Amino acid sequence: YTALMPFISAGWVRFYAPNDGRFSTFVELLHSQPWHLVILSGHGFVPKTTDAIARSDSNRLDEQSISCKRKQAQAFFVFESEEGHGELVAAHTLAQVFNGTNVQCVVVAACQSAQSNINGTEASLIKPIARAGVPHVVGIREPLIDRAATVFVQTLCVALAQRERVDVAVQKSRRAMTQLLASNEVWRDVAVGCGHSDASVGQWCLPTLLSHDPAQPVVDWHFRPKPSKPDPLGSQIALPNVFIGRRRELRTLGEALATGKIRRLLIRGAGGLGKTALAGRLAMTLAQQGYRVLAYQAGGEMGFIETLAQVLESLKTKTEFSQHTVGPSIEVSKDQSRLAMEFRDVFFEALLAKLAQGRWLLWIDGLERVQNPRSGALTDESIQIALEMLSRWEAADLRILLTCRWVIPQATDFYDYRLKCPNFSDLSRYLQHLGLSYPFPQLLTIYKRLGGNFQAVQLLQSMPPCLDAPGLNKQLAIVRRYLQAYQRYQ
Template sequence: MHTLTPLTIKPSVELLTQCPNLLALSQQLRQHYHTQQVTETELKTVGMALWQALNLETHLTSQALLIEQTGNVLDDLPWECLYHPQHGFLAQQISYTLSRRIEGNHVVLSPPVGPLNILLWTAQPDKLRPPQARLDLEGEQTAMRIALEPFIAAGWVNFYAPDDGRFSSLVEILQQFSWQVVLLSGHSLLQPADQPQMAGFIFEDETGEGEFITADRLASIFQASAVQCVVIAACQSAYGLATPANLVMPIIQAGIPHVIGMRERLLDRAGQVFIQTLCVALAQQARIDIAVQQARRAMTALLSPHETWCSTHKSSPVDPSVGQWCLPMLISRDPTQPLLNWHFCPQPRLPSFIGNSIPLSPLFLGRRRELRTLGTALRTGTIRYLFIHGRGGIGKTALAHRLTLPLIQQHYRVLVYQANQGTTFLAVLAQARGLSTATALEILLEPFISQPWLLWLDNLDCIRDPDNGSLLDAALHESLNILQDWNNPQLRIILTARQPINTKLPIDNYHLSRPDFKDFSHAIQQLGLNYTFAERLKTYQVLGGNFQGVQLLQSLPPLTTDLTTQLAIVHRYLQAYQRSCNS
């Protein structure tokens, strides 16, 4: 596949005269994407019409096909559906690649030496307007970390996915670090037809509201950057290439060698599968057009064997995933141009977490405001010692863990101590250092003198004096005093407990309130509880936004009692558990 030679196809505007049905077929397909009624038969009909219009020889060897951009209405045709009479959909075949090429004089620079730096930038305002749906950005970030972990651990890839959707923060990150691949995941916006044609991407502002950034302004931040590839995983980001109302062309015109956008409405799951497969292929040193081809193929099977679309797409008479594979559009000046010089010696990473292993639910939703503000403060050092407190079960531990991830991506290591695991802080620290518990604390704490470390102290209620709030673990108490005296500017400490603690450490207190209803409601749906809106609201009110309560509901035998009785059972259990923790 790496040796595929390019074949440039230059459509002529005369195609529209010779094949007048092309525009009508294209427009009908676009309407069916909007109503989620696309069928395989329709894609084949459109793809065959495009092939016949090109009037190429039927014999076609394995090649990298390049559709030359013409700057007119031909660019709006769905060339990714191109169907060969013998080989089928060419953008889906393993022996071909299909991308679009834009002419122009551009300087081809030597690719930077690795590792491959990938930035996943997600944005989801607190308030979304129809038809914008809530995206599973948290699941997307987690899946990407898991998929890329072997390459990260081996030193071939650096991956950063901050929970900060502000445009100003993206500008700052692009200026501070050198990235080869930038992925923007969120919502794009096309202005209505009765307004001046304009496209843009919706970021978050300082308050969590949406901030519309035009395509031209977005493209300007990539000028003179080292970015090799920009992927806009948002609906219709590559819509209307022949008009000003698209996101991708200004970015390619800003000098980015490879830009990927989506031609029509994109399912959230489809977007996740595409960028995950794309990045894994790039980490395996695949060429950009080959990586896109592999990602398209992965989009043909979006569901696991036990899953169905019926629960979330009841209104659609056909499978809504049909046709998603041909939406990603690669526009490149030269798809054979590598993103990276892979001739370097990777530096394997040490394990990020040491100490206690904390069992965490794979489900983490929302908290964008906390992640944005607290994450930025921890990263910049505005906050060095953070204490998160609040009611049980609302996500303190999950939030603390989420806050560790951006620091790990900045090469921090994390020592974890969870106080309810039946061991002392001294024992955890000594084991992590490979030394005896008889070793002096100053020696055990030596790595914390000047290196980037995060000390995560979780569930401290178990070692908290109920009378005065002080910590009953003497070694931990003394360690905090030592670390405060050393005053390492690269040290971060995150503590969690239900009740306030009494310590001399100059901590920043953050009271965590119950989660937002829409995030809690989404968690119920993610766990497979098919509740109505009224039932989700009732669950939220009775349980007070307690995520542990939802997990308990999920574990109850189905159809044994009504929801009111089930909520009463869970509520009594949570109250009893709270009393046991307080005692």
């Protein structure tokens, strides 16, 4: 999404990434609009024998899915089941859903999606899709590390948005996969106690393109673009380049916000668990659904109400008060840095009335910066007034999103979601993304000692790799002390 932002803002590209990974949702979305490019990013599964599925991880795949697939030895793509586990969808079933669509290119960014035959049985995810009539299909021949997959997909999308031929775009992406590390990075294999770059060797050659006519364009660019609305407005909140995990939260909270089941959401939890990253992902989803997003970082020089007023002014919006209420009319001005305290509540109410005319998400991040850690009381009067009014304000298309570490007394009518630590699988993927390769026992120790905290893992990355138990425990003790201070004072 970030790499495509210039093309999205200019109106040449429309991007949508659903948070619901169910196959039924994918089919519904696929037939809802004339998509040109579809990217399936996830896990491919190629059993070597007819009984291989039975030996797969039963924690990820429900029993009904396993029993239905025992009879077949072919390729599968793992979608989410209704219960949030894994659901195997066979290659021929996946291919059939592309019939009657406008899709010109499908990228299956999953390990072994371009696998060849096994024991005389076709084991490819991409060949059935190509036979279904999709002009260009891209897959991966062997297991692919996460960072290589990310670089490949980002480079491919940008190249296609730059109107390159699909074969040229694939080759550019392969070339980008030969340079997976930044100048200050090194792959660390803790098992051998040293840094090396072997983890990225051989990745560039794995993408495979099936196309009978590579010169056939993916998109007919002869149209007038419609520039998108600038998003987000207000503060610039730093978000991670890669978002890993939190599938259940994205699905349940995202759906609740979109449907209006939840209009006021408070994401609460310890520092370093990814509250801001999750909120940013939810904000991105609402932006894709047509919401304007005002992002505000608590603790800034300008108050929240003043920031909102300035944003509305920048959008050529004027707010006036009734003379019967506060005397002379007041116009929002760029030169206003502070508002008279006796007018703030009335002024904010007028701003909310303006917001009610459109679809808005107000996102206030990091409220612990303006909270008393013992009582939870807010020390920022502008935010305090805003939350008290937002707790009782009703507007069908207004969403409020807060993140903080502690309970907020003023947020009386907010859905309070307590964010828990990520699961072991997600933390393992994050460690791999950072270039850290620990054996399983050490991974488990890191997860338990650090509570799955992403901020703590970043600090561990800055330390020399250590395999022996005493050395690792010493490093983890240092990280835990830092984490306690970070959660208390940051």
